[in-house]
Amino acid sequence: MIARLCAVVVALALGAAAPLSAQTTQRARAKPGVETIEVSCGRLDKQACAVVVPQLNAKLAAAGVRLAPRASQGSVASLKHLCAGEAPMAIVQEDALVAQLRERCGGALEMIGAPLFPYQGFLIVRATTRSGSLADLAQGLKPPALLRIAAGGPDSGGDLTLRNILAASPQLREAVEITPDEPAAALKKLAAGQIDGVFIMDGPRSQLVKAARVLADPKTKRPAFKFLDLGPDAARLAELRRMGLYSTANIGARWFRAIRTIASPAVIVIREDAFRNRPEVAEAIKRASQDALAAIAAEIGAPADWRRDFDRP
Numbered sequence: 557m558i559a560r561l562c563a564v565v566v567a568l569a570l571g572a573a574a575p576l577s578a579q580t581t582q583r584a585r586a587k588p589g590v591e592t593i594e595v596s597c598g599r600l601d602k603q604a605c606a607v608v609v610p611q612l613n614a615k616l617a618a619a620g621v622r623l624a625p626r627a628s629q630g631s632v633a634s635l636k637h638l639c640a641g642e643a644p645m646a647i648v649q650e651d652a653l654v655a656q657l658r659e660r661c662g663g664a665l666e667m668i669g670a671p672l673f674p675y676q677g678f679l680i681v682r683a684t685t686r687s688g689s690l691a692d693l694a695q696g697l698k699p700p701a702l703l704r705i706a707a708g709g710p711d712s713g714g715d716l717t718l719r720n721i722l723a724a725s726p727q728l729r730e731a732v733e734i735t736p737d738e739p740a741a742a743l744k745k746l747a748a749g750q751i752d753g754v755f756i757m758d759g760p761r762s763q764l765v766k767a768a769r770v771l772a773d774p775k776t777k778r779p780a781f782k783f784l785d786l787g788p789d790a791a792r793l794a795e796l797r798r799m800g801l802y803s804t805a806n807i808g809a810r811w812f813r814a815i816r817t818i819a820s821p822a823v824i825v826i827r828e829d830a831f832r833n834r835p836e837v838a839e840a841i842k843r844a845s846q847d848a849l850a851a852i853a854a855e856i857g858a859p860a861d862w863r864r865d866f867d868r869p
Contacts (some may be wrong), residue, residue: 557709562656562708569844572751575613576587577732583648589590589620590621590622591620591621591622592623592624592761592835593621593622593623593624593644593645593837594623594624594626594643594644594645595609595623595624595625595626595643595645595646595647596626596627596628596633596634596637596638596642596643596646596649597609597625597626597627597628597634597646597647597648598627598628598629598630598631598633598634598713599627599628599629599630600625600627600652601763601854602759602762602763603673603758603759603761603762603822604647604672605625605627605647605735606625607673607710607759607855608647608672608673608848608852609623609625609647611851611852611855612841612844612845612848612849612850613695614848615843615844615847615848616844619840619844620838621837621840621841623645626643628646628710628711628813629650629708629711630652630708630709630711630712630713630714631646631648631649631712631713631716631757631777632652632656632710632711632712632715632716633711633712634646634647634648634652634657634714635648635652635653635656635665635825636664637774638661638663638825638826639656639660639661639662639663639665640662640751641662641663641827643825644826644830644831645825645826645830645841646824646825646826646828647662647672647823647824647825648713648822648823648825648828649675649682649713649716649717649757649820649821649822649823650667650671650801650820650821650822651713651716651717651720651801651802651820652667652713652716652821653667653779653823653825654801655716659801662830663827663828663829663830664827664828665825665826665827665828666825666826666827666828667823667824667825667840668741668824668825668838668841668842668845668855669823669824669842669843669844669845669846670845670849671821671822671823671863672752672821672822672823672824672845672848672849672852672856673677673759673821673822673852673853673856673858673862674793674803674805674819674820674821674822674862675713675757675759675819675820675821675822676757676758676759676760676805676807676817676818677714677715677717677718677721677755677756677757677818677819678703678755678756678757678758678764678768678783678807678815678817679753679754679755679784679786680743680746680754680755680756680760680781680782680783680784680819681746681752681754681781681782681783681784682746682747682749682767682780682781682782683773683778683779683781683782685752685782685784687784687862688784688785689784689785689786689787690728690784690785690786691725691727691728692742693752693753694727694728694731694732694783695727695865697731702732702733703731703732703733703752703753704735704750704751704752704753705718705732705733705734705735705751705752705753705754705755705782706734706735706736706737706738706739706742706745706746706751706753706754706755706859707734707735707736707754707756708736708737708738708739708742708755708756709736709737709738709753710736711822712757713757714739714755714756714757715734715736717755717757717818717820718732718734719734719753720801721737721786721792721796721818724795724796725792726790729797732782735751737751737754739754739756739764740764742754743767743781745796747780747781750790753784753846754768754796757820759857759858760807760856760857760858761855761856763856768782768783769779769781777838783808783815783817784815785815785817786816786817786818787804787815787816787817787818796818801820802818802819803818803819803820804816804817804818804819805817805818805852819862821863824841824845826841827836829862
């Protein structure tokens, strides 16, 4: 059962392998007279690279600018690329940018353009888990037991966001152990009962979210996984909003209430020194981000007015 389930998980979560080779041919394909700018955007098969970059390129063609996606392990890793001067531009979670701005960086970072789409938090557990929320799951523990939750590794946005959630709740912080497993491997471990959950920050139509929604137990034909409610209580929500990072969102519904979670927007960040003498390029990217918003939301599966859900302090 586990072997069959894991095979489907890997196929859905990893997606096509072809885009990885495309990264090495971006410059070769660039047309003469077109300026190519590398943008660090996470995994090449995820929304920032696979959806946002092509949509921006469609709007940038007339300006003679082309974005070339550069793979990273996630938002934290992408920001490290910027700080190290390895890329002039990145698409990242806003909460990761806020965290990076507190650290030393090799260059001044600037957020430009409009927020692009909502990264939503998905906590995936086995369908047989009785608890309906992360708080319930933590309350059911008997010390010294811990909840083992994979969040994508230390350079991922998921890891950073989960740590922010735990930091706002001492009870949860003491109950959760974050493991460094990558999402596809983590789902395999979850199916095998080796960990208790998988947390990701992703768009509504990501391959991993799709896998969690559609995979069935080969024996029972019932869903293999489900999502847990992450909706923070009033005190925790006030703390998260104080950070200026998150909104609440609904990712589905059970028969008695919606499954609540938090969301952080995807934003464009540039190294100020890389565009200091080319303000027209930065301005073209800003315009492209605004012009592409409706198409990005439609392709990613976000409501056209998703930004209204963000409640800034």
